[in-house]
Amino acid sequence: MNGMLAVLWREYLFFKRRIWSITASSLVSPLLYLIAFGWGLGRVVTMDGVQYIDFIVPGILALSTMNASFNSVATPLSIARLYDKTLEEYLVSPITLFSFAAGKILAGALRGMYVGLLLLVVAFLFGAKFKISLAFITLALLNCLVFASLGFLVALKIQSHPDMARFNSFVITPMIFLGGTFFSPEHTSPLLQFFIKLLPLTPASQGLRSLALGQEFAWYAPTLQLIYLCLFIALGLYAYRKVE
Amino acid sequence: MIVLNEVTKKYQETLSVDKLSLHIANGEFFGLLGPNGAGKTTTIRMLTALTIPTAGNITINGQLVSRHNPSYKSQIGLVPQHINLEPELTVAENLYLHGILYGMKRSAIADKITELLEFADLTDKRQTLVNTLSGGMKRKVLIIRALMHSPQLLLLDEPTVGLDVFSRRRVWDLIKSLNTRGITILLTTHYLEEAEHLCSRIGLLKKGRLIMTGSIENLRDVVGPVVVERFVQDKTILHFFQEQAQALQFVSGLKEEFTIRQTSLEDVFVKMTEEKVDIN
Ligand SMILES: Nc1ncnc2c1ncn2[C@@H]1O[C@H](COP(=O)(O)OP(=O)(O)OP(=O)(O)O)[C@@H](O)[C@H]1O
Ligand SMILES: [Mg+2]
Numbered sequence: 001m002n003g004m005l006a007v008l009w010r011e012y013l014f015f016k017r018r019i020w021s022i023t024a025s026s027l028v029s030p031l032l033y034l035i036a037f038g039w040g041l042g043r044v045v046t047m048d049g050v051q052y053i054d055f056i057v058p059g060i061l062a063l064s065t066m067n068a069s070f071n072s073v074a075t076p077l078s079i080a081r082l083y084d085k086t087l088e089e090y091l092v093s094p095i096t097l098f099s100f101a102a103g104k105i106l107a108g109a110l111r112g113m114y115v116g117l118l119l120l121v122v123a124f125l126f127g128a129k130f131k132i133s134l135a136f137i138t139l140a141l142l143n144c145l146v147f148a149s150l151g152f153l154v155a156l157k158i159q160s161h162p163d164m165a166r167f168n169s170f171v172i173t174p175m176i177f178l179g180g181t182f183f184s185p186e187h188t189s190p191l192l193q194f195f196i197k198l199l200p201l202t203p204a205s206q207g208l209r210s211l212a213l214g215q216e217f218a219w220y221a222p223t224l225q226l227i228y229l230c231l232f233i234a235l236g237l238y239a240y241r242k243v244e
Numbered sequence: 245m246i247v248l249n250e251v252t253k254k255y256q257e258t259l260s261v262d263k264l265s266l267h268i269a270n271g272e273f274f275g276l277l278g279p280n281g282a283g284k285t286t287t288i289r290m291l292t293a294l295t296i297p298t299a300g301n302i303t304i305n306g307q308l309v310s311r312h313n314p315s316y317k318s319q320i321g322l323v324p325q326h327i328n329l330e331p332e333l334t335v336a337e338n339l340y341l342h343g344i345l346y347g348m349k350r351s352a353i354a355d356k357i358t359e360l361l362e363f364a365d366l367t368d369k370r371q372t373l374v375n376t377l378s379g380g381m382k383r384k385v386l387i388i389r390a391l392m393h394s395p396q397l398l399l400l401d402e403p404t405v406g407l408d409v410f411s412r413r414r415v416w417d418l419i420k421s422l423n424t425r426g427i428t429i430l431l432t433t434h435y436l437e438e439a440e441h442l443c444s445r446i447g448l449l450k451k452g453r454l455i456m457t458g459s460i461e462n463l464r465d466v467v468g469p470v471v472v473e474r475f476v477q478d479k480t481i482l483h484f485f486q487e488q489a490q491a492l493q494f495v496s497g498l499k500e501e502f503t504i505r506q507t508s509l510e511d512v513f514v515k516m517t518e519e520k521v522d523i524n
Contacts, residue, residue: 006344013333085328092292093345094317241311244295 003095007103014076015111026115027122030064034126037182042128048184050213057120057128058208059181062143064119066179066201069112069144070172073104073151078164081155081243097240101152101233108148109141116140130212139211142225143204149232150200156239180205200228245269246291246397246430251300253286253452260286262452263300268430268445270305270396273423275439276432278449279517284432285325287449288401291430292322304397318346321395323403325432327382331375335366335385338374339392346393353392360388363418365411379406387415391422398422400431404438416442436510446509450517463512471507474500482511 015022033056042053080087090100123130158164179201185193196202197220207221246268253261261283268274276284289295291302293311302309307316329338336357343353361367364384374382387403398419404412420442423429433439439446440460448456448463456463468484470491475481484507485491491504 002344002347006341009344010330010333010341013337017332084331085324085326086330088294088324088328089330089342090345091294091311092317092320092322093342094314094347095345096314097311242296 001099001102003090003093003099004103004106006095007090007100008107011103011107011111022111022114023118026064026068027118029067030060030115030119031122033060033063034123038123038126038128051129053126053128054130054213055209056182057123057130058212059179059205060123061116061119061140062201062205062208063176063179063181065112065116065140065144066147066175066204067172068115069108069146069148070151070154072111073108073148074155074164074167075151077104077152077155078158078161082158082160087243091243097237101149101237101240104152105145105148105233105236108151109144112144112148113141116144131214133211135217136208136211139204139207139221139225142222142229143201143208146200146204146225146228146232149229149236153232153236153239156236156243175199175201180209198224200225245305246428247303248287248291249301249303251287251290251302252298253283253290253295254298259452261290261297264449264452264454266447266454266457268428270428271423271426273420273429273442273444274431275443275446276430276449277436277439277446277513278432281451282449282517283452284449285401286452288322288324288399288430288432291399292317292320318393319396321390321393321398323387323390323398323400325401325405327379327386329374329382329385329389332373334371334373335361335377336370338385339389342389342392348393356392360391363414364388365414380408380411383407384411384415395427397428398430400429402432402434404433404435412438436508436513440509448513448516455516456512460509463509464507467507467512467515469507471505471511473503473505474498475502476500482515484511484515 037056038053042051042056045052047055077087120130120132154164154167158167178196179199180196181201185196185202188196203221203224207218210217248264248266251261251264252259264287276287278284286295290297291304291309293309296311304316305319307313309316330341333341339357339360340353343356348356361370364387366381366384369377369381374385377385383403383406390398400419404415407415416438419429431439431443443460445457445459446463447454456466458466468486470485470488472483472485472491472495473480474483483494485494495502495504
């Protein structure tokens, strides 16, 4: 597991050096969502019988941890592969493919959890009510792992930086709005509902919401997340075997 | 021992390396030379499994080179052509990271860093971020990084580009002394005096094909150990001869200025890799 150790140590050094800029930049978009939808709409609107702010905080948590985990793996790894070639140092070294992938994905997931924690603190200050439990934390961590592994896969597949921007605008951004974050999929047509429930972000937003609001918890959420996690890791490892 | 067996690499249309077969014995100092685009870097990348051959296979000390076989990798030290240090880490952190990747003990890593930084005259840059170093300093860090884990085989892809005369000589002395201690070295360079100074055997690549191998004396004898250099109509022309006497006879009929001298590696290189020379 030297590879995992090395990767985690490197990520730690980066994090330590940039902690303030990471903290500040990762708070911008969740804060905007909280102000616009939570503060602006939250007090006057109710959704499915709960105050809207309480409804969307788990959604914002899901999308922020998704964004943070995905981007903290995908962006630097694609740069390491395509531009400064630092990935080659790892490819040449006697570490296993798996230990490298594990280090990257774990580091990305931890970054996601850090952002998630910051968000919950801010949401609390905004007056949102939510219950935190072990299951809640586990689900959030699973979401981070899913999107960190997606970031790993995408970084190894794209051909250029514009490809990454395209992936963000065609996949990540639509998911932010459609993944059960700001509304319940139940309010849409059956076909769209089915599609929404298959998105990798939906189990996180719905599962986290039911736990935060103390509602009935559906096992569909972690099951689907685990399926995505295995799929992305398998595809990522396969891509890593082939990357040149 | 490095054995390349009919190794080929094709990128879409370009044939970068064409059925390359080569043996490099343990302890050798081998120079792989050739013009830009000849396939030197591609060959080194295939030796480290950074690039996967289209056909053929490579073994290093009997172990098949493949990305799924990490065990042979710890014997190899690579100095890539492209500087791939982590720009936002310090010099020491870059070296430390390398040590962890190669499974070194923490205390051994620290000692080795101190030793190598001293050697490279970079002790005062220990805590400097790599992206604030000069180009030559980065190159030196790249070289000592490859030595961190005391590899048995050193692959050097144009290691002395951009180094000043003193640094270059230090690097020469270092790799020479590593070689006398039994480390196998594969070097590519465009500085032919460097190859002449260091290598015990040379391979000439042209358009992905190995057109000649041998010691510098061998190569010289093949083209002719005596050369006459003439400057005619804005062009330098070389004539090679096996014997001094033949050369003297040739120049006696010349009207323009000329030089007559021993063939250098550069002369061999120019003659053999010139565009118009047919390699078949
Ligand atoms: N990733 C790649 N994709 C497509 N073609 C490539 C790739 N890498 C190398 N080539 C081609 O392979 C050939 C050999 O390149 P290589 O880098 O091995 O040459 P080289 O001998 O190291 O040259 P130089 O002295 O300029 O470093 C060139 O024609 C190059 O364009
Ligand atoms: Mg090259």
